[in-house]
Amino acid sequence: MHATLSRRQLLGTGAALGALALTGCHTSPGKVKAMPFSQTAGQGPLLLNFNENSLGLPPKAQQALADALPHAFRYPDQAKGDLMASLAHHHNVSGEQLIYGNGSSEILKMAVDAMAAADAQLVMPDPSYGVVEDYALARGMKVIKVPLTPAFETDIAAMKAAVAAHPGKSVVYLCNPNNPTGLMLPQGELNLWLGEASGNLSFILDEAYAEYVNDPDFVSAIGLTRHNPHLVVARTFSKIYALAGLRVGYGIAHPAMINAMSAQASIDNANLAGCVAAKAALEDPQWVSLSRASNQQSLAMVLATLEELGLKALPCNANFLFHQVSGDTALYQQRMAQAGILVGRAFSHSNGWNRLSLGRPDEMKTFCQTLIAFRQKGWV
Amino acid sequence: MHATLSRRQLLGTGAALGALALTGCHTSPGKVKAMPFSQTAGQGPLLLNFNENSLGLPPKAQQALADALPHAFRYPDQAKGDLMASLAHHHNVSGEQLIYGNGSSEILKMAVDAMAAADAQLVMPDPSYGVVEDYALARGMKVIKVPLTPAFETDIAAMKAAVAAHPGKSVVYLCNPNNPTGLMLPQGELNLWLGEASGNLSFILDEAYAEYVNDPDFVSAIGLTRHNPHLVVARTFSKIYALAGLRVGYGIAHPAMINAMSAQASIDNANLAGCVAAKAALEDPQWVSLSRASNQQSLAMVLATLEELGLKALPCNANFLFHQVSGDTALYQQRMAQAGILVGRAFSHSNGWNRLSLGRPDEMKTFCQTLIAFRQKGWV
Numbered sequence: 001m002h003a004t005l006s007r008r009q010l011l012g013t014g015a016a017l018g019a020l021a022l023t024g025c026h027t028s029p030g031k032v033k034a035m036p037f038s039q040t041a042g043q044g045p046l047l048l049n050f051n052e053n054s055l056g057l058p059p060k061a062q063q064a065l066a067d068a069l070p071h072a073f074r075y076p077d078q079a080k081g082d083l084m085a086s087l088a089h090h091h092n093v094s095g096e097q098l099i100y101g102n103g104s105s106e107i108l109k110m111a112v113d114a115m116a117a118a119d120a121q122l123v124m125p126d127p128s129y130g131v132v133e134d135y136a137l138a139r140g141m142k143v144i145k146v147p148l149t150p151a152f153e154t155d156i157a158a159m160k161a162a163v164a165a166h167p168g169k170s171v172v173y174l175c176n177p178n179n180p181t182g183l184m185l186p187q188g189e190l191n192l193w194l195g196e197a198s199g200n201l202s203f204i205l206d207e208a209y210a211e212y213v214n215d216p217d218f219v220s221a222i223g224l225t226r227h228n229p230h231l232v233v234a235r236t237f238s239k240i241y242a243l244a245g246l247r248v249g250y251g252i253a254h255p256a257m258i259n260a261m262s263a264q265a266s267i268d269n270a271n272l273a274g275c276v277a278a279k280a281a282l283e284d285p286q287w288v289s290l291s292r293a294s295n296q297q298s299l300a301m302v303l304a305t306l307e308e309l310g311l312k313a314l315p316c317n318a319n320f321l322f323h324q325v326s327g328d329t330a331l332y333q334q335r336m337a338q339a340g341i342l343v344g345r346a347f348s349h350s351n352g353w354n355r356l357s358l359g360r361p362d363e364m365k366t367f368c369q370t371l372i373a374f375r376q377k378g379w380v
Numbered sequence: 381m382h383a384t385l386s387r388r389q390l391l392g393t394g395a396a397l398g399a400l401a402l403t404g405c406h407t408s409p410g411k412v413k414a415m416p417f418s419q420t421a422g423q424g425p426l427l428l429n430f431n432e433n434s435l436g437l438p439p440k441a442q443q444a445l446a447d448a449l450p451h452a453f454r455y456p457d458q459a460k461g462d463l464m465a466s467l468a469h470h471h472n473v474s475g476e477q478l479i480y481g482n483g484s485s486e487i488l489k490m491a492v493d494a495m496a497a498a499d500a501q502l503v504m505p506d507p508s509y510g511v512v513e514d515y516a517l518a519r520g521m522k523v524i525k526v527p528l529t530p531a532f533e534t535d536i537a538a539m540k541a542a543v544a545a546h547p548g549k550s551v552v553y554l555c556n557p558n559n560p561t562g563l564m565l566p567q568g569e570l571n572l573w574l575g576e577a578s579g580n581l582s583f584i585l586d587e588a589y590a591e592y593v594n595d596p597d598f599v600s601a602i603g604l605t606r607h608n609p610h611l612v613v614a615r616t617f618s619k620i621y622a623l624a625g626l627r628v629g630y631g632i633a634h635p636a637m638i639n640a641m642s643a644q645a646s647i648d649n650a651n652l653a654g655c656v657a658a659k660a661a662l663e664d665p666q667w668v669s670l671s672r673a674s675n676q677q678s679l680a681m682v683l684a685t686l687e688e689l690g691l692k693a694l695p696c697n698a699n700f701l702f703h704q705v706s707g708d709t710a711l712y713q714q715r716m717a718q719a720g721i722l723v724g725r726a727f728s729h730s731n732g733w734n735r736l737s738l739g740r741p742d743e744m745k746t747f748c749q750t751l752i753a754f755r756q757k758g759w760v
Contacts, residue, residue: 047454056453065452065653069445072625072657073436074427075618079625102482102627106646113518131647138493138643238455245452245459245652247482263518266486266646267511272625273445273653277452 046363049342051179051209051320053242054359055294057277058287061243064280065273076272083275086282087250091222096255099262102269104208104236104249109135111232112171113264114257115202116141119168125154127180127347129206132173141171147349152181152314152322156189163201175206176221177213177317180347180355184317187217194221197230205233209318211240211288212295218317222252229254232261237274239319240291241281246274295319298364302356305368309375320357322350325380329354335379339370426743429722431559431589431700433622434739435674437657438667441623444660448652456652463655466662467630471602476635479642482649484588484616484629489515491612492551493644494637495582496521499548505534507560507727509586512553521551527729532561532694532702536569543581555586556601557593557697560727560735564697567597574601577610585613589698591620591668592675598697602632609634612641617654619699620671621661626654675699678744682736685748689755700737702730705760709734715759719750 047054068079080100088095101107112122112135122136126145133143144162149155154174163170176185197203205221221233233252238244248270251261281287299316306313306323313323325332329344329351336343344355358364374380427434448459460480468475481487492502492515502516506525513523524542529535534554543550556565577583585601601613613632618624628650631641661667679696686693686703693703705712709724709731716723724735738744754760 050455052453052455054453057450062450065445065449069449069653070437070442072445072653073432073434073622074625075430075432076625076627102646102651103648105648109646134643134647242453245454245456247456247648247651263514266482266489267514268483268485268627271482271627271651271654273449273452274651 045337046341046359046366048357048359048363048367049344050244051239051318051357052244053240053291053319054363055242055291057242058281058284060280060284060287061241061277064276068272068276072272074272075268076270076275079272079275079279080270083248083270083279083282084250086279090282091252093222093226093252094255097225097252097258099251099253099258099265100270101234101249101251102266102271103238103247104206104234104251105131106265106269107232107234107249107251107261108132108173108204108206110261110264111204111234111251111253111257112136112139112141114232114260115169115171115204117169120171121162121166121168122171122173123159123162124173125159125175125178127349128154128173128175129179129208132204136171148178148181152183152350152353154178154183154185156186156193160193169200169202171202171204173204173206175208176218177209179206179209179318180320180344180350181314181322182209182316182318182320182355183314183322184213184215184218187219191219191224194224194228194231197224197228199230202230203232205231207233208236208239210235212292212319213317214296215315215317225253225257227254229256232257237278237281240288241278242287242291243274243277243281246277247271248274248278291319294360295358297361298358301361301364301368302358305371309371309380311380316358320355322353322355324352325354326352327380328352332374332380335374336370339373341367341370343367425717426721426739426746428737428739428743428747429724430624431619431698431737432624433620433671433699434743435622435671437622438661438664440660440664440667441621441657444656445653448656452652454652455648456650456655459652459655459659460650463628463650463659463662464630466659470662471632473602473606473632474635477605477632477638479631479633479638479645480650481614481629481631482646482651483618483627484586484614484631485511486627486645486649487612487614487629487631487641488512488553488584488586490641490644491584491614491631491633492516492519492521494612494640495549495551495584497549500551501542501546501548502551502553503539503542504553505539505555505558507729508534508553508555509559509588512584516551528558528561532563532730532733534558534563534565536566536573540573549580549582551582551584553584553586555588556598557589559586559589559698560700560724560730561694561702562589562696562698562700562735563694563702564593564595564598567599571599571604574604574608574611577604577608579610582610583612585611587613588616588619590615592672592699593697594676595695595697605633605637607634609636612637617658617661620668621658622667622671623654623657623661626657627651628654628658671699674740675738677741678738681741681744681748682738685751689751689760691760696738700735702733702735704732705734706732707760708732712754712760715754716750719753721747721750723747 237248617628
């Protein structure tokens with residue numbers, strides 16, 4: 001059983017990553033050519049740990065950046081306005097239902113701040129994307145972390161019970177599909193619960209991976225925001241749109257909730273680079289389908305290898321896969337890092353399982369070869 | 381007497397600016413050649429209203445952006461770490477005394493949030509950079525706005541009285557040099573007061589324009605932060621470093637205050653473009669001196685014109701100038717806009733005066749010619 005460590009905590013000591021880059025097997029000259037992989041700065045380990053889209057920056061976003069950046073000495077209001085107009089069109093919502101976030105992480109913060117109250121508690125699944133806990137604690141809220149079921153499903157019944165047991169206001173965080181499991185929430189049960197949103201029961205729906213979902217049952221909660229002001233949907237350009245470094249997220253909610261979030265926001269929170277790149281990526285009709293196809297190819301390859309090795313995996317509706325490693329997860333991650341592949345971090349209640357980001361097919365081929373070699377050593 | 385309108389409020393309706401761009405005299409073909417000016421997108425009015433550095437993006441920042449942006453599909457932790465290390469070296473402080481902000485506007489928010497308390501009030505000068513008022517109100521704090529003296533000086537005596545009259549905690553915001561006046565705070569009086577910082581009296585020092593100050597008496601409050609945890613200094617890359625569009629600010633404070641601010645921060649708040657551009661700009665030894673020299677040349681030109689016209693101006697320690705327009709400020713701004721020059725917005729308690737951003741000398745030549753033409757029409 002591990003404590004949940006966030007990317008922020010992991011990266012608090014940058015030295016550890018640097019050391020890996022120097023000691024990983026990929027730095028041995030003979031292997032670099034044989035195993036191409038996506039890197040941040042032309043060298044270093046294979047990065048399958050942060051759920052980035054390793055196809056790289058969308059070409060149209062690169063062009064938009066080249067065109068716009070000479071003007072970065074000006075405040076970026078126009079570019080922000082253009083992006084928001086494009087998003088309104090994309091989602092068929094009014095501009096009053098949208099708010100820009102410096103990454104969806106800032107949307108989550110604005111939502112928590114807007115929903116905070118003296119008697120409020122936060123109810124969230126565990127493990128899940130954990131940052132809302134920090135935001136709630138910063139507002140003095142009580143935090144109830146509800147473990148996933150033994151099948152790693154978000155335990156809506158238990159979460160409802162936690163809400164019912166609290167005399168004051170509840171703010172419920174749900175990640176759909178959930179991170180790190182990749183599992184979609186049960187759509188019927190979810191929709192029934194979201195229908196109960198009220199002044200005493202607010203929902204924050206994190207749909208960071210929505211564009212990767214294959215399951216036809218998936219329905220975004222965006223449609224519910226038009227008439228219910230107690231619900232926020234968070235979306236991001238860090239995942240399928242491949243812009244994690246530029247920090248663009250957005251929230252969709254009822255205009256009344258958008259106003260409440262706006263009152264809690266840091267002003268001028270949009271940067272020119274993120275705005276122009278996001279707009280270009282959003283308006284590229286091929287980028288999402290290309291990324292989904294690449295992701296499916298990588299997924300199929302990894303699933304075949306896992307099946308060959310008799311390691312279970314959960315159904316995948318994201319650009320990462322939660323799978324068995326038959327042994328201690330921390331030891332597995334450490335051995336992978338020593339082999340030049342960063343495959344994750346610790347999540348609570350899930351020892352023996354690991355979250356694997358799905359990189360490009362060529363990257364996943366390297367991973368599969370390494371996993372097979374691990375089996376030969378008796379490590380998985 | 382005008383209400384103070386922020387850039388955010390002004391830009392809430394982007395349509396107004398767009399209309400100006402179409403109707404300003406600069407769009408008439410015959411005049412575009414005669415009056416070169418800096419623009420955001422190759423056309424539109426001369427922008428002397430937001431205190432940007434219209435020399436444009438530092439060349440080394442442009443190169444750093446071109447090198448780094450293909451990697452923007454990754455999270456930007458390494459680039460952020462590199463920038464913070466460079467800042468620590470630049471200011472000769474430890475990394476534990478620094479925090480990144482998505483513009484200094486986010487530093488101000490973190491500071492207010494970290495200092496907020498049930499019994500706290502915010503005390504601020506009026507007019508000044510007004511966003512802290514919004515942040516304090518979002519935390520339920522009382523806000524006391526203390527008018528500048530008739531000579532437009534920050535009225536420290538009156539602010540101290542407001543602090544003394546309050547039984548609870550006071551958070552004091554000071555902008556040095558003040559925006560929109562450009563006046564430095566009286567250094568001796570200021571330092572005495574800052575020495576009183578305690579658990580019951582916290583200070584937020586906004587030094588956004590510090591790099592432009594000419595007065596040798598100016599002393600940054602950075603030195604005081606090492607031993608006093610009740611003081612935050614906010615700095616920005618939006619002004620002399622010409623990166624307003626990329627949203628990079630930073631705070632300097634005692635490690636205990638940095639921790640308190642960090643607990644209130646949105647995670648992953650740094651973007652790759654801002655980080656690499658800021659580091660390159662900071663490490664360019666010529667950029668600041670070039671910008672200061674250009675600013676001085678523009679200032680001298682404008683001061684000569686104002687003197688010729690018998691219009692008073694305050695001493696200038698920034699990249700903007702507060703000067704008389706002998707008449708209603710709103711009407712003056714409107715006429716300037718009709719002539720294709722945006723010169724500002726309304727500030728409280730200062731009708732008859734205007735804040736003029738100092739652009740490049742060629743831009744200020746256009747402004748001076750226009751001002752002289754206004755005198756000929758009897759408008760100033």
